[in-house]
Amino acid sequence: MKLIAQLKLLPTSDQHAALLQTLEQANVVCNAISQTAWQSQTFKQFDVHTLVYDHIRATSGLSAQMVVRQIAKVADAYKIDRKVQRTFTPHGAISYDDRILSWNMHAPSVSIWTVNGRQSIPFVCGKRQWELVQSRRGETDLAYVNGQFYLLATCDVEEPTPDDVDRxxxxxxxxxxxxxxxxxxxxxGAQIERVRQRYQRRRSALQAVGTKNAKRRLKSISGKQRRxxxxxxxxxxxxxxxxxxxxxxxxxxxxxxxxxxxxxxxxxxxxxxxxxxxxxxxxxxxxxxxxxxxxxxxxxxxxxxxxxxxxxxxxxxxxxxxxxxxxxxxxxxxxxxxxxxxxxxxxxxxxxxxxxxxxx
CATH class of the missing domain: 3.30.420 (Nucleotidyltransferase; domain 5)
Known part of the structure; x- marks a missing residue:
C-alpha cells in the first residue's frame, strides 16, 4: 500500500528564495512544454520528450533530470484531459526523484536541487510521518502552501493479509x-455542524465588511473548518x-x-x-x-x-x-x-x- 508522508522544510531565507524560484521556473517550463504538446497534439511522454527536451534543456536553466520530471508532469496532466490545453500555476507542486533529491535521516535533512545549486535543508515531522518515511519509495513532491514548503513523500507500507473472520x-x-x-x-455530527455554522457566519460577516483587515482575517481562518x-x-x-x-x-x-x-x-x-x-x-x-x-x-x-x-x-x-x-x-x-x-x-x-x- 502506498501512503503519503508530509514533512515540513525549514529553509533559511536564501534557501526559501531559491526553492520559490525553482518552483516558478519549473512551472514556466511546464507551460512551455504544454503549449508545444498542445499545438502538435503530442501527448505521450516519450513523444513529448523527443519533441521538446533539447530546446528546453538549452534555454530553461534546469538540470537534465528536472527537465525530464517536468515533461512527465505535463504528460501526466494530459492523461486526465486532452480536450483543453493544460496550464500550470506559478507555485504548483513539482516532483523530485532520487537523482535530484537525497535524504539524510540522521540530521534529518534533504539535499535538494534548486536553480541556485544543491541546498541542504532540514525538515521536521511528527512521529507517524517519521515512521512512514522510513519506507519511502519513488518520487517526492515539493509543495508550497501558505508560505511554507513541504515534502510529500510516497511511502510503500506493508499490507498484511486480512484476518479470516465470520463476524x-x-x-x-x-x-x-x-x-x-x-x-x-x-x-x-452535531459538533461539525456547529463549527460549519460558526465559520459560515464569520465568513459572511467578513465578506460583507470587505476591508483589507477583513480579507487578512478571511485568509487566516481559511481551511480551519476543513482541517x-x-x-x-x-x-x-x-x-x-x-x-x-x-x-x-x-x-x-x-x-x-x-x-x-x-x-x-x-x-x-x-x-x-x-x-x-x-x-x-x-x-x-x-x-x-x-x-x-x-x-x-x-x-x-x-x-x-x-x-x-x-x-x-x-x-x-x-x-x-x-x-x-x-x-x-x-x-x-x-x-x-x-x-x-x-x-x-x-x-x-x-x-x-x-x-x-x-x-x-
Missing part, C-alpha cells in the same frame, strides 16, 4: 450522526478499525457512490449541510487504516436498509417515522433509525457475492 460490524453513515455501528455506538472535519473523520475511522481489530470482525460500509446526485436537499441550510457531508473521506480513511491493521472492509448496497425492520424484516416507508426514530408498522419494534440501519448493513454482508468485496 461483521455494520456501519451506517449519515449527516446528523456521522456514523452509527451495529454495536449501537454513535458518532454525532477540523478531517481530524474528526480520522478519529472515527481509527476507533472503528480498532474495535474491529480487537473483536476480530470485518467492517461493512454503505456504498454511497453518487449519493449526491440521487438525493436532493431542500432549502439553503439543508443544501449546505448536504454538500458539507464528507462521507467519502471517512470511507477512504477507514479503508486504508483497516488495510494496515489487517481488517477486511466490504461495501454493501444501502437500498432499503433504513426502511427494513431489523427484527422482523418488514420493509415499509412508514417504518421510518422521522430522521431519528424507526418504528415497525408490523411488529412495532422501535429503536434509533441509524442503529436499525447499521444492523441491516451487518446482516447484508452474509448475502454479498465475492465481487462486492472492496478492492484495495
Amino acid at each position: 461483521t460490524i455494520g456501519v451506517d453513515l449519515g449527516i446528523v450522526n456521522i456514523s452509527t455501528d451495529s454495536d449501537g455506538e454513535t458518532y454525532s 477540523f472535519q478531517t481530524n474528526t473523520n480520522h478519529t472515527i475511522a481509527k476507533r472503528l478499525v480498532a474495535k474491529a481489530k480487537c473483536t476480530k470482525r470485518q467492517i461493512a460500509l454503505e456504498d454511497l457512490t453518487h449519493i449526491r446526485s440521487r438525493v436532493k436537499a431542500s432549502g439553503r441550510q439543508q443544501r449546505a449541510r448536504h454538500s458539507n457531508w464528507s462521507f467519502n473521506q471517512l470511507r477512504q480513511f477507514v479503508t486504508y487504516k483497516a488495510a494496515i491493521a489487517g481488517v477486511r472492509v466490504v461495501l454493501v448496497n444501502p437500498t432499503y436498509t433504513s426502511r427494513t425492520c431489523s427484527a422482523c424484516g418488514h420493509c415499509d416507508k412508514r417504518n421510518r417515522k422521522n430522521q431519528a426514530v424507526f418504528c415497525c408498522v408490523v411488529c412495532h419494534f422501535a429503536t434509533s433509525a441509524d442503529y436499525n440501519a447499521a444492523i441491516n448493513i451487518e446482516r447484508a454482508v452474509v448475502t454479498l457475492p465475492m465481487a462486492s468485496t472492496l478492492r484495495r
Whole structure:
C-alpha cells in the first residue's frame, strides 16, 4: 500500500528564495512544454520528450533530470484531459526523484536541487510521518502552501493479509450522526455542524465588511473548518478499525457512490449541510487504516436498509417515522433509525457475492 508522508522544510531565507524560484521556473517550463504538446497534439511522454527536451534543456536553466520530471508532469496532466490545453500555476507542486533529491535521516535533512545549486535543508515531522518515511519509495513532491514548503513523500507500507473472520460490524453513515455501528455506538455530527455554522457566519460577516483587515482575517481562518472535519473523520475511522481489530470482525460500509446526485436537499441550510457531508473521506480513511491493521472492509448496497425492520424484516416507508426514530408498522419494534440501519448493513454482508468485496 502506498501512503503519503508530509514533512515540513525549514529553509533559511536564501534557501526559501531559491526553492520559490525553482518552483516558478519549473512551472514556466511546464507551460512551455504544454503549449508545444498542445499545438502538435503530442501527448505521450516519450513523444513529448523527443519533441521538446533539447530546446528546453538549452534555454530553461534546469538540470537534465528536472527537465525530464517536468515533461512527465505535463504528460501526466494530459492523461486526465486532452480536450483543453493544460496550464500550470506559478507555485504548483513539482516532483523530485532520487537523482535530484537525497535524504539524510540522521540530521534529518534533504539535499535538494534548486536553480541556485544543491541546498541542504532540514525538515521536521511528527512521529507517524517519521515512521512512514522510513519506507519511502519513488518520487517526492515539493509543495508550497501558505508560505511554507513541504515534502510529500510516497511511502510503500506493508499490507498484511486480512484476518479470516465470520463476524461483521455494520456501519451506517449519515449527516446528523456521522456514523452509527451495529454495536449501537454513535458518532454525532452535531459538533461539525456547529463549527460549519460558526465559520459560515464569520465568513459572511467578513465578506460583507470587505476591508483589507477583513480579507487578512478571511485568509487566516481559511481551511480551519476543513482541517477540523478531517481530524474528526480520522478519529472515527481509527476507533472503528480498532474495535474491529480487537473483536476480530470485518467492517461493512454503505456504498454511497453518487449519493449526491440521487438525493436532493431542500432549502439553503439543508443544501449546505448536504454538500458539507464528507462521507467519502471517512470511507477512504477507514479503508486504508483497516488495510494496515489487517481488517477486511466490504461495501454493501444501502437500498432499503433504513426502511427494513431489523427484527422482523418488514420493509415499509412508514417504518421510518422521522430522521431519528424507526418504528415497525408490523411488529412495532422501535429503536434509533441509524442503529436499525447499521444492523441491516451487518446482516447484508452474509448475502454479498465475492465481487462486492472492496478492492484495495
